[in-house]
Amino acid sequence: MTALPPLGTPPAPLDPLSEQYEAGRERLGVEEGLDSIDLVELGDGTMELNMGPMHPSTHGVLRLVLNLDGEVVRECRPDIGYLHTGFEKDFERHTYTQCIPYTDRMDYLSPLFNNLGFSLAVERLLGIEVPLRGQYLRVIMCELCRLASHLLWYGTSALDLGATTAFVYAWRDREKILDINELVSGVRMHTSFIRVGGLLADVPDEFYAMVGEVIKTFPKLIDEHELLITKNPIWRQRTVGLGRLTPEDAMAYGATGPVLRGSGVPYDLRKAQPYSSYDHFDFDVPIGRAGDVYDRYLVRMQEMRESLKIITQAFNNLPDGPVNTTDRRVALPPRNELNTSMESLIHHFKLVTEGMRVPAGQVYQAVESPRGELGFYLVSDGTNRPYRCKVRAPSFSNLSALPHMVRGELIADVVAVIGSIDIVLGDVDR
Amino acid sequence: MAAVGTPMSGARAADLLERELPSAVRRRANEFGEETVWVDRASLVAVCTLLRDHEDASYTTPVFVTAVDWPDREPAEPRFDIVYMLRSLQYNDTCRLIVQVTEDDPNVPTLEDVFPGMDWHERECFDLLGINFTGHHDLKRILLPTDWDGHPLRKDYASFGEPIAFTHNLEWALPAQERPRDMPGASR
Amino acid sequence: MGLTDDAILTNAAARRLLFADADAGTIALPRTGAAERTAVQSGVVTTTIGKVIQWGRYSSLWPALFGLACCAIEMMATGAARYDMSRFGCEVFRASPRQSDLMIVAGRVSQKMAPVLRHIYDQMPEPKWVISMGACASSGGMFNNYAIVQGVDKVVPVDVYIPGCPPRPEGLLDAVMKLQKKIAGELPGSLLG
Numbered sequence: 053m054t055a056l057p058p059l060g061t062p063p064a065p066l067d068p069l070s071e072q073y074e075a076g077r078e079r080l081g082v083e084e085g086l087d088s089i090d091l092v093e094l095g096d097g098t099m100e101l102n103m104g105p106m107h108p109s110t111h112g113v114l115r116l117v118l119n120l121d122g123e124v125v126r127e128c129r130p131d132i133g134y135l136h137t138g139f140e141k142d143f144e145r146h147t148y149t150q151c152i153p154y155t156d157r158m159d160y161l162s163p164l165f166n167n168l169g170f171s172l173a174v175e176r177l178l179g180i181e182v183p184l185r186g187q188y189l190r191v192i193m194c195e196l197c198r199l200a201s202h203l204l205w206y207g208t209s210a211l212d213l214g215a216t217t218a219f220v221y222a223w224r225d226r227e228k229i230l231d232i233n234e235l236v237s238g239v240r241m242h243t244s245f246i247r248v249g250g251l252l253a254d255v256p257d258e259f260y261a262m263v264g265e266v267i268k269t270f271p272k273l274i275d276e277h278e279l280l281i282t283k284n285p286i287w288r289q290r291t292v293g294l295g296r297l298t299p300e301d302a303m304a305y306g307a308t309g310p311v312l313r314g315s316g317v318p319y320d321l322r323k324a325q326p327y328s329s330y331d332h333f334d335f336d337v338p339i340g341r342a343g344d345v346y347d348r349y350l351v352r353m354q355e356m357r358e359s360l361k362i363i364t365q366a367f368n369n370l371p372d373g374p375v376n377t378t379d380r381r382v383a384l385p386p387r388n389e390l391n392t393s394m395e396s397l398i399h400h401f402k403l404v405t406e407g408m409r410v411p412a413g414q415v416y417q418a419v420e421s422p423r424g425e426l427g428f429y430l431v432s433d434g435t436n437r438p439y440r441c442k443v444r445a446p447s448f449s450n451l452s453a454l455p456h457m458v459r460g461e462l463i464a465d466v467v468a469v470i471g472s473i474d475i476v477l478g479d480v481d482r
Numbered sequence: 483m484a485a486v487g488t489p490m491s492g493a494r495a496a497d498l499l500e501r502e503l504p505s506a507v508r509r510r511a512n513e514f515g516e517e518t519v520w521v522d523r524a525s526l527v528a529v530c531t532l533l534r535d536h537e538d539a540s541y542t543t544p545v546f547v548t549a550v551d552w553p554d555r556e557p558a559e560p561r562f563d564i565v566y567m568l569r570s571l572q573y574n575d576t577c578r579l580i581v582q583v584t585e586d587d588p589n590v591p592t593l594e595d596v597f598p599g600m601d602w603h604e605r606e607c608f609d610l611l612g613i614n615f616t617g618h619h620d621l622k623r624i625l626l627p628t629d630w631d632g633h634p635l636r637k638d639y640a641s642f643g644e645p646i647a648f649t650h651n652l653e654w655a656l657p658a659q660e661r662p663r664d665m666p667g668a669s670r
Numbered sequence: 671m672g673l674t675d676d677a678i679l680t681n682a683a684a685r686r687l688l689f690a691d692a693d694a695g696t697i698a699l700p701r702t703g704a705a706e707r708t709a710v711q712s713g714v715v716t717t718t719i720g721k722v723i724q725w726g727r728y729s730s731l732w733p734a735l736f737g738l739a740c741c742a743i744e745m746m747a748t749g750a751a752r753y754d755m756s757r758f759g760c761e762v763f764r765a766s767p768r769q770s771d772l773m774i775v776a777g778r779v780s781q782k783m784a785p786v787l788r789h790i791y792d793q794m795p796e797p798k799w800v801i802s803m804g805a806c807a808s809s810g811g812m813f814n815n816y817a818i819v820q821g822v823d824k825v826v827p828v829d830v831y832i833p834g835c836p837p838r839p840e841g842l843l844d845a846v847m848k849l850q851k852k853i854a855g856e857l858p859g860s861l862l863g
Contacts, residue, residue: 106790108735108765133625134783138817141634141641160740176514223750303542306599324574415514431550442548452602478739481625627782634816644820
């Protein structure tokens with residue numbers, strides 16, 4: 053078996069197909085003799101294989117049509133749309149507050165980011181600012197959501213490559229974050245906690261103990277997860293040097309998030325275009341070197357630690373005060389006013405039944421979700437419903453780079469590469 | 483409004499276009515801290531190539547392309563606004579370009595050769611809104627089944643899964659032939 | 671024709687051999703009658719073939735992987751450490767429909783996916799059951815629009831529906847238990863009532 057290149061070796065230039073085939077055979081230790089097996093010639097000697105849409109390792113209903121030369125992938129054509137839900141059409145039919153639960157279900161592994169992006173876009177059109185306590189709580193809940201999403205990614209992509217223990221460990225820890233979700237909103241996953249103008253409500257008292265617990269125990273747990281597979285020779289053999297994406301290609305395909313940062317481009321929207329008071333916190337942005345699956349894995353593991361840093365800072369400096377804006381275009385009047393003022397009652401009624409009216413205009417607001425840049429291009433025509441809300445999904449662009457990344461790899465490696473992109477089909481298909 | 487997020491302006495791109503390709507720029511506007519440039523359809527490829535390659539701009543990342551359907555705009559304007567957003571990682575800037583096309587001629591040149599990432603975005607725009615990107619190597623539906631009829635995100639496409647029957651409108655749940663004739667909206 | 675009560679009760683020596691601990695009296699079996707309880711004490715159970723088949727079927731329901739959207743995540747959480755689904759017999763999620771007998775449709779079924787769903791259902795061998803998990807699979811959920819099939823029972827016959835968006839893992843476990851009762855009730859003289 054050929055030895056692995058030492059860490060820090062610059063990646064080899066992409067070889068022509070035949071040499072990579074030889075390298076692949078060498079990597080597996082296949083002897084010369086197997087060449088003598090007769091294969092049925094299909095035209096140019098390739099075979100077309102359908103992978104999905106029902107497949108354990110495609111992370112959802114993704115269909116890949118692979119053009120194979122033996123075990124080597126010559127061409128990969130993704131066929132998406134098996135989870136197309138028509139979100140953007142639904143946005144046009146509902147009021148802004150009714151849209152928030154819809155946003156939860158798009159990128160269903162990190163629902164709070166969808167809420168946040170949509171709410172920030174509407175708040176920019178309205179020109180309102182959320183109080184600092186609301187912003188800090190948004191940051192805490194979002195970074196917890198990022199942790200949960202990365203843990204899920206870690207568990208499932210390790211499971212795809214055979215590390216079953218990692219799956220169970222990761223999901224055990226994810227349950228602790230889902231408990232916090234349930235505490236603040238009543239729902240484990242689709243919390244709809246972040247609303248236009250602030251949050252659903254202020255957090256109950258048990259929140260502090262639970263988040264303190266997370267801050268205390270998670271660093272060690274993440275170290276445990278890393279201990280399982282980071283230096284494991286099987287893991288390294290299956291991921292190092294695989295699915296390489298150069299920085300230029302990553303930018304040209306519109307890839308963002310850990311896929312872009314794994315290729316060495318230090319672009320993170322939380323630093324580049326800070327929103328919701330992310331500029332108050334001190335954290336680093338991990339980047340990779342080689343742009344392969346292993347580097348993307350390391351980037352995400354380190355991002356989990358950076359998230360914990362952010363949560364700690366936000367938690368320790370959490371200010372007092374209201375969590376929701378008092379702007380009457382969005383906020384309901386205080387209940388004691390409803391007894392005395394007729395206008396307040398009417399206003400309350402109209403705000404609940406018709407929803408808020410947003411000034412006409414167009415705005416693009418992007419947030420850094422665990423998958424990359426999640427953007428909301430919101431066009432309003434002055435009524436209480438969005439006129440057009442286009443969701444810029446990170447997984448859509450990241451997945452469009454997949455054919456480029458797996459050309460020349462073995463079919464078993466396709467699974468590893470898909471896992472490293474971390475796609476959510478709800479995001480891809482919307 | 484620093485707390486909401488540093489708005490992404492596109493002033494860099496707009497200034498460059500007004501300097502280098504003034505004939506391509508139809509209009510320029512700034513709202514909510516973001517610049518939008520209305521661009522001529524014929525010079526779209528030239529504009530994007532300039533924005534990608536010029537050293538003062540280097541907008542190398544395609545963010546998305548989509549279209550907004552305005553069937554009844556006052557005063558009358560072309561029906562579709564094709565919206566492009568490009569990002570420059572080097573200068574940390576995002577610009578927005580809009581090309582307007584009419585209902586009878588929904589054709590726009592493809593940007594697939596300029597940005598490989600536009601490939602899927604253009605297919606999605608064709609799929610959901612019916613915009614034809616001329617020169618695309620394989621413009622077929624991406625999100626809906628290939629034999630689907632119509633373009634759902636257009637405003638004249640009624641999106642309706644199933645009428646929900648309550649006790650006061652049980653007739654709605656009946657198939658169209660069995661509904662009472664004098665029911666409001668019975669012909670739907 | 672089995673062992674009579676007298677023969678068993680007097681066989682104290684045999685009992686002591688089989689059960690080493692001194693206070694081996696009755697072994698409490700869930701919901702079995704007195705005759706069956708004493709029969710098992712000596713290591714022999716009399717039953718009908720039907721009951722054994724039922725028991726085998728509902729105790730080892732192997733789900734086919736059919737997670738589509740968010741409900742799939744809760745389905746995976748049900749299979750993970752906290753709400754362990756393998757306690758109920760769903761030990762392995764088979765990737766191949768030909769090796770499974772339960773299809774949990776977890777998530778929204780789009781128009782493009784519906785023929786695939788039917789195809790997978792047809793590939794499963796009899797006996798097979800379907801659980802429709804979540805609001806989207808049961809009725810289209812919050813998506814009353816052009817893209818989503820309004821209820822997966824328009825495509826495949828469903829045995830148990832689970833409400834929720836997404837349903838809690840306990841909800842899925844409850845559905846599996848209800849399905850087990852249903853399977854047990856399919857043949858006469860069921861064990862679970």
